Amino acid sequence: MNPIAHFLTLARYNAWATQRLLDGVAALSEQDYRRDAGLFFKSIHGTLNHLLVGEHLIWRRRFAEGLSPIVALNDEAEPDRASLAERLLQGAAHWQPLIESWPVERFDGVLSYTTMRGTQATLPFAATLAHVFNHGTHHRGQITAALTQLGQPCPELDLVYMLQQEQTQP
Template identity: 75%
Template sequence: MNPRTHFATLARYNAWATRRLLDGVAALGEDDYRRDVGLFFKSVHGTLNHLLLGEHGVWFERFAGRASPRVDLGAEVEPNRTRLAERLLEGAARWQPLIESWPAERFGGTLDYATTKGVPLSLPFAATLAHVFNHGTHHRGQVTAALTLLGQACPVIDLVYMLQEEQAKP
């Protein structure tokens, strides 16, 4: 599989898994949604907010060739629960077109950017892009654990289920 195809699959998975996760989160009452359940960013809301900030507000900007923002990765950027879900879905939908716009040689290059503290870095492009999608998977896993802890059904978000769904479509 070539890198563009691989990362486009991960982008589709990211959007698919985010939709399914948010469907599961919708069943939570407001108190449970905001309750500190011991996640790194405390609550389901805090974790989803971090995904919005990190994946879409920081990493997408870097990969799109724009300036790397200097932000606190724990800052609340969207307090409204409904709008946060909408923004996560909108952000997830932007990755696949971006990935498909890059020439093949881009995946073998580097990503030059500044950290959120302003420190310049140059990292392998493809490995750093893999980090973005792994990061999302990590935090979605935290949210599914929180859903289970809070007595809700855990959505099935394994990549192979998305692939099966895609294969079943005519």
């Protein structure tokens, strides 16, 4: 398997699923959007904000710039709902060109970074990149559960739906 093709699929999926989720969340009232829904980061807003912090402000900078910013995982990086959605979509769009920029050998290497606790870590590059996309899937799943609890329609976010949609597009 070509790791670049594999991770480009995950990057496309991440952007696709984020857009679909945000479309589903858009129908929520402000009260429901910010209500404590029993999620790890409390509300849908808190969980979306965590995705911005974790995926884009921390992990993407580690992969793209070799930097390990110190940001709390529950910091409210973007309090405005519309701006948060836009930043999530913009952040998701940055993964594909980043992945395309790496030589195939990079995926067999390691990623060295500083953890949130300030210690050095070195992990397998490809597995750690897979973690980033898996992490997003995990939290999008939490948000879809919250949408269901709120009586809202829940977008279908399975990867196979994106793959089927891509097959039908010219």
